[in-house]
Amino acid sequence: MALDQALDLFWRRGYEGTSIADLTEELGITAPSLYTAFTSKADLYREALERYREQRGTFTARALIEEPSFKEAMTRMLRDTAHEFTRPDRPRGCMVSTAVLTCASENEDVARHTTSLRNQSLDMLRTRIERAIAEAELPAETDAEALARFLGAVIQGMSVQAQDGADEATLLTIAETALRAIDFQKQ
Structure with a gap:
């Protein structure tokens, strides 16, 4: 799932260490698709943190x-x-x-x-x-x-x-x- 992939990437590299290019490459999507799905990098990060807290944490x-x-x-x-x-x-x-x-x-x-x-x-x-x-x-x-x-x-x-x-x-x-x-x- 895309959110889990983003979670792992943010976890490994941190928020600032993860670029939009990193995310689109990891998720296999284009930047416009990322923004359509998650609105912003910050919103994706918040969702990833919530997923972490609900599952792994x-x-x-x-x-x-x-x-x-x-x-x-x-x-x-x-x-x-x-x-x-x-x-x-x-x-x-x-x-x-x-x-x-x-x-x-x-x-x-x-x-x-x-x-x-x-x-x-x-x-x-x-x-x-x-x-x-x-x-x-x-x-x-x-x-x-x-x-x-x-x-x-x-x-x-x-x-x-x-x-x-x-x-x-x-x-x-x-x-x-x-x-x-x-x-x-x-x-």
């Missing part, structure tokens, strides 16, 4: 929702991150974590959109942490915002490490270190 949300305890959710989330970010059948890292961190001024709308996606992930983490505090799985004095940002930074760092060639075993050591840093003691 669901493992974090599933871990947070499906695991009964906070500790189990964090363990699964970070271990799955190590696995998913280093799969040999797809680009390495996370398409959203490292998407459009810096850009030309004409691409600021795209950068703001990807920032909003990262913030949604932080909100999801913070909500799960707040639940763990309310259920006494974490100490009452736990700063939910700070812990969510810490975990977000770990995941983003693992994405960069994966893009730089770190293997799953290396990312698992990062995951285990992060897990040891979290105070899972019940009050």
Whole structure:
């Protein structure tokens, strides 16, 4: 499917690193056909990000929702991150974590959109942490915002490490270190 091809291309090369010529060559269509189908490169990128989140990037949300305890959710989330970010059948890292961190001024709308996606992930983490505090799985004095940002930074760092060639075993050591840093003691 064209959207999946565009997704993989954007994931490998980034938004600014992917030209219209790259997209038309990859998709096997002309530029006018691309614009007819997707309106703009930015709209195609937004659709690709949404597809990524709906299909390939669901493992974090599933871990947070499906695991009964906070500790189990964090363990699964970070271990799955190590696995998913280093799969040999797809680009390495996370398409959203490292998407459009810096850009030309004409691409600021795209950068703001990807920032909003990262913030949604932080909100999801913070909500799960707040639940763990309310259920006494974490100490009452736990700063939910700070812990969510810490975990977000770990995941983003693992994405960069994966893009730089770190293997799953290396990312698992990062995951285990992060897990040891979290105070899972019940009050």
